Amino acid sequence: MLRQLHSLPGLIAAILLAALALSGAILSADPALERLATTIPAHGQISVAVLADRVTQHYPNVEQIQRTPSGSIIVYYSQGDRTGADRIDPLSGQGIAPYAPSAFSRWMKNLHRSLLAGTSGRAVAGVTALAMLVLCLSGVALLAKRQGGWRHIARPLHGNFSQRWHAQLGRIAIFGLLLSALTGMYMSAATFGLIPDGMKSEPDFPTQVTVGPAAPIATLPALIATDANDLRELVYPRPGSPEDVYSLRTAQGDGYVDQATGTLLSYQAHDGVRSVYELIYRLHTGEGLWWLGLLLGLCALSVPVMSATGVVMWWQRRRSMPKMTNNSGPQSADTIILVGSENNSTWGFAKALHDALVQIGRRVHTAPMNLLATEYRKAQHLFILTSTYGDGSAPQSANQFFARLDKVADTCRLDFVVLGFGDRQFPKFCQFAKNTQDALLARGWHQFLELNTIDRQSAQEFARWGQAVGRLFDRELTLQYTPQHPRTHALELISRVDYGAQVGAPTSILRFAAVAPQGITSQLKRLMGFDDLPRFEAGDLVGIIPSGSPVPRFYSLASGSKDGFLARKFHYCCREG
Numbered sequence: 001m002l003r004q005l006h007s008l009p010g011l012i013a014a015i016l017l018a019a020l021a022l023s024g025a026i027l028s029a030d031p032a033l034e035r036l037a038t039t040i041p042a043h044g045q046i047s048v049a050v051l052a053d054r055v056t057q058h059y060p061n062v063e064q065i066q067r068t069p070s071g072s073i074i075v076y077y078s079q080g081d082r083t084g085a086d087r088i089d090p091l092s093g094q095g096i097a098p099y100a101p102s103a104f105s106r107w108m109k110n111l112h113r114s115l116l117a118g119t120s121g122r123a124v125a126g127v128t129a130l131a132m133l134v135l136c137l138s139g140v141a142l143l144a145k146r147q148g149g150w151r152h153i154a155r156p157l158h159g160n161f162s163q164r165w166h167a168q169l170g171r172i173a174i175f176g177l178l179l180s181a182l183t184g185m186y187m188s189a190a191t192f193g194l195i196p197d198g199m200k201s202e203p204d205f206p207t208q209v210t211v212g213p214a215a216p217i218a219t220l221p222a223l224i225a226t227d228a229n230d231l232r233e234l235v236y237p238r239p240g241s242p243e244d245v246y247s248l249r250t251a252q253g254d255g256y257v258d259q260a261t262g263t264l265l266s267y268q269a270h271d272g273v274r275s276v277y278e279l280i281y282r283l284h285t286g287e288g289l290w291w292l293g294l295l296l297g298l299c300a301l302s303v304p305v306m307s308a309t310g311v312v313m314w315w316q317r318r319r320s321m322p323k324m325t326n327n328s329g330p331q332s333a334d335t336i337i338l339v340g341s342e343n344n345s346t347w348g349f350a351k352a353l354h355d356a357l358v359q360i361g362r363r364v365h366t367a368p369m370n371l372l373a374t375e376y377r378k379a380q381h382l383f384i385l386t387s388t389y390g391d392g393s394a395p396q397s398a399n400q401f402f403a404r405l406d407k408v409a410d411t412c413r414l415d416f417v418v419l420g421f422g423d424r425q426f427p428k429f430c431q432f433a434k435n436t437q438d439a440l441l442a443r444g445w446h447q448f449l450e451l452n453t454i455d456r457q458s459a460q461e462f463a464r465w466g467q468a469v470g471r472l473f474d475r476e477l478t479l480q481y482t483p484q485h486p487r488t489h490a491l492e493l494i495s496r497v498d499y500g501a502q503v504g505a506p507t508s509i510l511r512f513a514a515v516a517p518q519g520i521t522s523q524l525k526r527l528m529g530f531d532d533l534p535r536f537e538a539g540d541l542v543g544i545i546p547s548g549s550p551v552p553r554f555y556s557l558a559s560g561s562k563d564g565f566l567a568r569k570f571h572y573c574c575r576e577g
Ligand SMILES: Cc1cc2nc3c(=O)[nH]c(=O)nc-3n(C[C@H](O)[C@H](O)[C@H](O)COP(=O)(O)O)c2cc1C
Pocket: 146, 147, 158, 159, 160, 340, 341, 342, 343, 344, 345, 346, 347, 387, 388, 389, 390, 391, 392, 393, 395, 421, 422, 423, 424, 426, 427, 428, 429, 430, 431, 456, 457
């Protein structure tokens, strides 16, 4: 259930998530870049009155002064019939550069907010934020399960390349992604009016103003009392309109300022809802919190990688799940195979056993351990093939097995055997298989073969176990399990040294190198390092796939990648003939 909750939104929204995360990561650099180019005066150093006075000296026809959340001061002005906007230095009031947000940045914002698709795009972006929240929560729960509990969540990670990178990036980026998802959902809900943002409560335009000559801006008390860092926007009155007023927006509230007396009119302080919205806006965009923006951007960069590795993992799990043929019903089968698996590789072994048993005339029913029936009317034998996951725990398809086992009537006990799949690198090797065996024995089930364990999906160990089962049934049981190979490399023999024959211990050292690439593409791949042999050290195992068999044979190595060749020492029990 947890896995479906994680995979389904992940697969559906993978591309959208990657697009939103990448655009978010790019946008996250904006506040930091803006902050780098901005001088922010100390608190209490400059009032809005002083700032406006300095601005007026350089821009006599100023219409509006704005302060961005990152602290840049933008002046909008007119010159004849032309209007313009400049970014200015708050300490001198002098222009620094024309203010024109780049077309790229606008496009990126549009992509991030609405996927370039207007209102419907905004709705999709909101739903994608919800999908991200679901993925974060289900992902952490899966990670805890994978690691064997919350206490072990920081332990080193196991699994293949995609599994490790998916979990590692998730572990690093989880808090940033959670924050982006939650704040993104909030902002989306506010855009669609689903929750209030406090923006609608505007102060009333003053009905009474003092009609008289406008006082110099530097002397207006309401502007003297406002710190420049609290300014959001100051809109000037229309020139030559004594009945007009300054419109002032600050971090704390909005109001109007009488241009003759400088009194604050119809002031309305921001309510809690507005303050919450502004805080969430800053937490999401990093505006005014440039370091947080960069952190969130870095976290967002992990999303495309996690989307890709997530899809690869889903595909690997799907590919490992074989199609069972001749699968009899549970009540008509004489042999039951139950499978406990997390990443589906145990199912490949179960299929080999299933096919071999069908071959010797058995009617076999194969199912996940979680589907243990309360009764199998015709069955005599039960095979349980199970892996172990987390820190000695049940894999996904077996996590309800014990609860179901309690519901099986005493009269329905079968003769059973458990085969455990695990990895000796884990301290609790095949622990769940052992627990399963103990649980069945404790309930009085009869075991027809001792528990066996298979380390790292060894096809050889599995074949040997098959022979033992065959002997019990007085039949030859050939288990043809074809492991899925990782990418293979063709090797060529570059030298051979024989010695030790005189002392009766004939030994050969064979040195191999990767076959020289043929064709332009292969040569280019080799040059770029894509087609090189993986790194190895003396003592590592190399799997060689012999001709005529899909099962690799493992040999330990006598050289490392630094030597530039792969050396294997062969000791012969008898002289080569
Ligand atoms: C995250 C993780 C945790 C594992 N924990 C254990 C363990 O505690 N004990 C063990 O013997 N094997 C452990 N294994 C190894 C698997 O049981 C083994 O690779 C098995 O063949 C996987 O089968 P499956 O793909 O059907 O789940 C673990 C593997 C992974 C990826």
